[in-house]
Amino acid sequence: MNAPRSVLVMNDENVYADAIGAGHGLQRAEVAALAGRVAEFHRALRAQRGADIGFPELPYDAALAGQVRTAADEIRARCDNFVVLGIGGSALGAIAVHGALNHPFHNLLPSGHAARRGAPRLFVLDNVDPALIAAFLDVVEPELDRTVFNVITKSGSTAETMSQFLMVRDLLRRRGLDPAERIVLTTDPDPKRSLLRRMAQDEGYAAFPVPANVGGRFSVLSAVGLLSAAVGGVDVDALLAGAAAMDQRCGTADLDANPAARYAAIQYLLDGKGKSISVLMPYSSALRRLADWYCQLWAESLGKRQDLAGHDVFVGPTPVASVGVTDQHSVMQLYQDGPFDKVITLVEVEDATLGGADVPICTGDSEEELAYLAQSTFGKLLAAELAATRCALRDKHRPNLTLRVPRVGPAVLGELFMFFEHAVACSGGLYGINPFDQPGVELGKVYTYGLMGREGYDAPRGAGV
Amino acid sequence: MNAPRSVLVMNDENVYADAIGAGHGLQRAEVAALAGRVAEFHRALRAQRGADIGFPELPYDAALAGQVRTAADEIRARCDNFVVLGIGGSALGAIAVHGALNHPFHNLLPSGHAARRGAPRLFVLDNVDPALIAAFLDVVEPELDRTVFNVITKSGSTAETMSQFLMVRDLLRRRGLDPAERIVLTTDPDPKRSLLRRMAQDEGYAAFPVPANVGGRFSVLSAVGLLSAAVGGVDVDALLAGAAAMDQRCGTADLDANPAARYAAIQYLLDGKGKSISVLMPYSSALRRLADWYCQLWAESLGKRQDLAGHDVFVGPTPVASVGVTDQHSVMQLYQDGPFDKVITLVEVEDATLGGADVPICTGDSEEELAYLAQSTFGKLLAAELAATRCALRDKHRPNLTLRVPRVGPAVLGELFMFFEHAVACSGGLYGINPFDQPGVELGKVYTYGLMGREGYDAPRGAGV
Secondary structure (H helix, E strand, O other): OOOOOOOOEEEOHHHEHHHHOOOOOEOHHHHHOOHHHHHHHHHHHHHHEOOOEOHHHHHHOHHHHHHHHHHHHHHHHHOOEEEEEOOHHHOHHHHHHHHHHOOOOHHHOOOOOHHHOOOOEEEEEOOOOHHHHHHHHHHHHHHHHHEEEEEEOOOOOOHHHHHHHHHHHHHHHHOOOOHHHHEEEEEOOOOOOOHHHHHHHHHOOEEEEOOOOOOHHHOOOOHHHHHHHHHOOOOHHHHHHHHHHHHHHOOOOOOOOOHHHHHHHHHHHHHHOOOOEEEEEEOOHHHHHHHHHHHHHHHHHHOEEEEEOOEEEEEOOEEEEOOOOHHHHOOHHHHHHOOOOEEEEEEEEOOOOEOOEOOEOOOOOOOHHHHHHHOOEHHHHHHHHHHHHHHHHHHOOOOEEEEEEOOOOHHHHHHHHHHHHHHHHHHHHHHOOOOOOOHHHHHHHHHHHHHOOOOOOOOOOOOOO | OOOOOOOOEEEOHHHEHHHHOOOOOEOHHHHHHOHHHHHHHHHHHHHHEOOOEOHHHHHHOHHHHHHHHHHHHHHHHHOOEEEEEOOHHHOHHHHHHHHHHOOOOHHHOOOOOHHHOOOOEEEEEOOOOHHHHHHHHHHHHHHHHHEEEEEEOOOOOOHHHHHHHHHHHHHHHHOOOOHHHHEEEEEOOOOOOOHHHHHHHHHOOEEEEOOOOOOHHHOOOOHHHHHHHHHOOOOHHHHHHHHHHHHHHOOOOOOOOOHHHHHHHHHHHHHHOOOOEEEEEEOOHHHHHHHHHHHHHHHHHHOEEEEEOOEEEEEOOEEEEOOOOHHHHOOHHHHHHOOOOEEEEEEEEOOOOEOOEOOEOOOOOOOHHHHHHHOOEHHHHHHHHHHHHHHHHHHOOOOEEEEEEOOOOHHHHHHHHHHHHHHHHHHHHHHOOOOOOOHHHHHHHHHHHHHOOOOOOOOOOOOOO
8 A cells, every 4th residue: 555644743842841831841851761661662562563463454454445345335325324333442433433524414414415425324323221222213213124234343242232233133033124134243253252253154144354453442444443434435545544654654663753652652751740631632523533532542541450569550541532612611621720630632623624615704794892703714713712722721831732634534534543543552561551451341241241140140249229 | 489309319338438448438427527618618608699609599480481481482483493502501501401301313303203392403503613614504504594593602702602693693694584583692681791682682683691690501500501402392390390409409508418518528528539530420321411511510610720828729620421331341441440530420310211111122032142131121231231330330449429310301400400510519619719710711712812813912922823
């Protein structure tokens, strides 16, 4: 693949003491001093790349991309609704792609509208809340014969997703529809590991793989995220090309050249200075869901118990999703005047318009007090508010970074995914934990099994149900 | 008003040392020891109630509720789209009400569908992102003559909302439609304070008041939140009655009888023990947006700089919105194995179904491994996961509370609003700050004015635009 150049620009000037003061800012030498450790983890990542660690290789799987495109074209031709059944890493990537690259009111547009790009309506059902499930059926059940479901669970046993699968399969059968024609699976390719894969074989479902060396939260650029993207009309080749461009930029451990490594080092150092809350605040409604994806990536990768020679240490910054300008009127008061426990990453989109056309605020006369708005555009107002927030945070000694991208598009989104994935992998090294497991959620699963009466599991004491 | 009984039950057993250990749990005596201070703030609140502090009186304004209902009926009869133009406290309440009490896919349902309750499509435009604005126009502009806009800004000068107002007024005029027939204002009743109120007089818009003693984040039970609720078909009398029930329950300073005061005391004490992140995690998709509302209420009210005899202190817990079961597959790893810096408030809905009908997972046979799911319902699975999470958090020494409500309905939502509002007011007293102002966001506003070229304002240094 002939990857395009990476276009993401990271501006970290407002994390340093010369911008925000020595009380809360870093010295550049502190970042530089991490170079040796970063180089060590970088070597380890390279050594495991393609073996234990699969995410950096995903952008280069042209064969998979071709299969996804072919399947998506076939699905688009025969459905009006495409539904992802998945949760966590099997949902958040799809939601982020959909939020960023499809029309914000995709499902409300008439099916022939140009902005729909010929795509069906898209749904991601990532909860088991019975009210949500019933409401979803209100909308989709009347069109069940024009609906395709993509069931995504790497393990093939996730309780939430498998219960949704059971419901949908049952519903299709009762309606006399063939589940094999309306369900596509995305799961571990090994039938010994995935019950769902065995069912694919037994019941004839089409199925895509989740590579064994790619965990859920790193899987957006595998079939997990790509199929719904392609069904929605997203250029998955551009998405992958952008990710590849960032991956190549992250091919060095040089902290001046590898922005993901530098981001990891800065975040790690600031956490060490008590800034344990990492806010991602895109100034773009379209990127709001990327921030949710980031929260899982950051929390599940870095929130870990470390066993240091029998002594437990509990680490991990807390990621928080925000969106500009909206949250200036919500949490910004706390970010600017509250405790010095945050680092804020702003995402700036140079051309924040839909397809290049900025929206004038007013074409006619206005009241004098409003002239400063009336003569401007929404794009300029958004840009001014971002710049104002960056300066206000700086002047209040609040560390902040800006990730600047030229626009929101598939290549840029691919870059952002790969940027954060490389950053979190590097962070895992700095924290001394394994960023690729999630042992902490096992207890809750075991308790759920017990409460659901699954054979071999006991309910927890005092559950009160 | 003959208020119904309050139905919210707070279970705080998992914040105490006997449940989660002395390392992270509270002693009950610590809570009891705050009784004197709580009683003092409670007296102050009662003294200012109806004077400086207006929020507790909102549920009792039957005259306003009647006016809102009448206006809503008239609006419902003549529009297919109802659009709130507002941001922060002028949007988050409406979004929370809509999310909780209307069908989750309200705008996708055919207009005649029973679950639409005869309501128009509902939109809340709470950003100035030009891509979002343009996309919104794609959807609404073709039906402009069947659209009503509710412009909400207490000050009557909020840049984001006024720019949207200018755009809409301009658009209506250019289309030959009378803005006075299609724009309803909600703003300060005093024309000396609100430019928008003066425009209401000059241009003939219908207008509702935001009481001077009610700030944006406390205004959901005023016309700010009630009009869109009523247009959506929500029973605003029940919403207010529920809020009144909780207000009356909060009429005592007794920490055993006033759950909001007890909640405030617990959160304050846990913050003092390093649990500075307050997560609100409803196990209900419908209440997800309530958590966003909570984030503004908590952050903007409590995130403050205190001047203690010339020495600045920066206080305020960081609120975080989560949703169960979804986030068990996202941030829960961090919540259970990461640093001990969080208190988690779970919201349990006893009957989580839509209208009382639980959804069976499967009506036929299933694979043996999935029998524990297939024979159950989504409601039971949700309840089991909530109980499992509560027990797992407890067993990992993580402080957590549960707010239990019988169902999601208008009275319950009213209770929850009033519960958190009373809790944050009491918290302000404990932190020694004014929970009703938001001075920290002024600098950003001034910088924005400067960057937009507003007369009398300078751009900040180094803004880079």
